[in-house]
Amino acid sequence: MTLSLSRHIAAACLLVGLAMPAFGEPVMVTRNGSDTFIAGASVTETLDTQGDTFISGQTAVARGVSEGDLHVAGFDVSVSADTREDLYALGATVVLRGAIARDLTAAGISLRTEDSAQTSGNARLLGKTVTIEGPVAGALLVTGREVVLNAPITGDVRILAKTLSFGPKAVVTGTLTYSMEDRIDVPERVAPASRVVYEKISPMDVWDDMAEMDHWREMPMFPTFASIIFGFIISLLFFVVLGALALGIMPKRLEAMRKSIVAGPGRTLIAGIAGLSVMFGMVPVTGLTIVGLPFVPIVVLGITAAWTLGYALGAYAVAMRVWVGFGGDPEAGTIPRLLVFAGAIIAIALLNFIPFVGWVANYTLVLLGIGAMTTTLLTHFIGNSCQALDVDMKPTKT
Known part of the structure; x- marks a missing residue:
């Protein structure tokens, strides 16, 4: 039965969680055949659906039938809706009030x-x-x-x-079977001793893991200084290796994207916003096609x-711009460029200790980089002919 519970919870996560849009968007209602999909940041719906219904949201309230x-x-x-078939509910806080005509699976x-x-x-x-x-x-x-x-339970427990x-x-x-570390006294009014089965279990780490859920409302503890240093070193090595691969495999294209950022930072920033928006928008669009869920x-x-x-x-583009601004060689070799890139990663990491400023700096770098990649991708697909054509679609003499 535990396997069945896991299967149903996984189905709820796959079919509902992946289809939901980013929090903050308006409630979206989509129908596919007799199935109804409802998703949004805060969903409060009075249902009157004939087929299966899927609801997801930061706050999800279901009423009706x-x-x-x-x-x-x-x-x-919160589910107050009456369900004529099976009900599957998953959340941090789950309250069920409606009648379920068949089976209930909730976590x-x-x-x-x-x-x-x-x-x-x-x-x-x-x-x-x-609480039942x-x-x-x-x-x-x-x-x-x-x-x-x-509550009264007709079957086995x-x-x-x-x-x-x-x-x-x-x-x-029915038969009451309970598994605990210690035996407890089950009242006769609940079930007679002849229908009570006790299965002893030894202390397990699962209880300690569940106890840690008490802190889900609290901010996580700060990591140790050694953990911070180790994580930073691993991140720095990752970016240095990434930079070395890019400089070795695609040096000309990398240089072209760097120059496009320097030449038009505002234009690149806007392109980055557009490119990032398109990528995030692909998540709900792909999920809502149903066949695209996988x-x-x-x-x-x-x-x-x-x-x-x-x-x-x-980070690389900004670092090279600063390097050239202080008299550095814009045509420097791979090693100097990697050193400049590593210095930029270290400087940006230090900025993260400044509230808000660090986040803005990091996000701006992401938008600049994605903007350059978006512009390059569009140029690749659309093309960039330098030849001007007149109204007869013939080359003009310029």
Whole structure:
């Protein structure tokens, strides 16, 4: 059953998470056959859908009725909609209030089913804190650090938990199997001893990992000084190797892009904004085609590669401009250029310690580099003929 839970959660992440646009965009509703896809930064929808429904957003609130399967993913998830088929919910905070005609699969740091969330089939729940108040007509599977059962369960119940407690409404008609470090007293009103099975488990690191979820609202701790130095050295070596490869493989094209940045920094910056916008826009566009969902990770990987290359190219261009401005040789060899590039990486890294200024400097370099690459790419595809043509499409004598 654990494999089934993982499969359904993976399906929710793939079909909903990859299709969602960047937070901050308006709610988008797309239909493909009987399926409905809803995504946005903050989604509050009253459903009346006949097929399967997919909802994703930073805040996702679903009301109404879904005649097919309902998939909801987000940071804060609230489902009051009645689901005629299966319900899949995934988020940091998940609250379920609607009736589920078939099976329920849900996961979250804080997961709660209320009294009105009656599940007619089986329920599979995973979270740090799991509270079950909604009745389950089938079997119940729960994995969590802190589990509270306060609902009637008609089928068998299997619980893996650090702590387990029962509310006044908890009744298990089937067999109650619980796995914990220590045996607990299960009230007779919940299930008689003849239908209670205890499976001892030894302390596992999983509980410590779940305990760390308590700090998800806090800022991460600062790394040690040694970690910062080591990470910086690795990054510096990476960029130096990248620069050496670029200077060795494509020196002329690299020089042309560098000169285009120096010649028109404003124009290049605008081209970088356009190029970066197009790349980020490809993510929701590719995902919304449905058939393009498997290619979304490739698009994201391409954006990451373009961002890194743009950063390196922008840093190199600015560093060479400063080098030439202080009397350096613009036609210097590979080694001096690599040293200038390495110096630029070090200087930019130091700028990161200045709040806001460091971020602006880094982002500007990325835009300059991507702008130069965008201009080069457009020139390659469109061409740049130096021959002027008259109205008869014949070369003019100039």
